[in-house]
Amino acid sequence: MLRNGLEPWHLLIVAIVVILLFGSKKLPDTARALGKSLRILKSETKAMKDEAGDDKAGPGPGVVRAGEPAAAHDRGPAAH
Numbered sequence: 001m002l003r004n005g006l007e008p009w010h011l012l013i014v015a016i017v018v019i020l021l022f023g024s025k026k027l028p029d030t031a032r033a034l035g036k037s038l039r040i041l042k043s044e045t046k047a048m049k050d051e052a053g054d055d056k057a058g059p060g061p062g063v064v065r066a067g068e069p070a071a072a073h074d075r076g077p078a079a080h
Helices: 008-022 027-056
Strands: none
Touching: 008 027
16 A cells, blocks of 8 residues: 555545545635744744854854853953
8 A cells, every 4th residue: 555655546535634624714724824834944944054154154252162161251351
């Protein structure tokens, strides 16, 4: 059965079951919410990718990397 993968009539049965379970009135709202969620996911992954690219250039001033003592970065006027 699973050897041949999905065939068109499998997708038709799934579509009919979804329509019966959720009703035709809720499907557009569900599709809209799914599209909005996918857009948010795409923008967040792009932001993470951009942030990862910025990390390769090195941290900005005041950024403490993991494993480094914070005291080495927090030298104020009294510490000198």
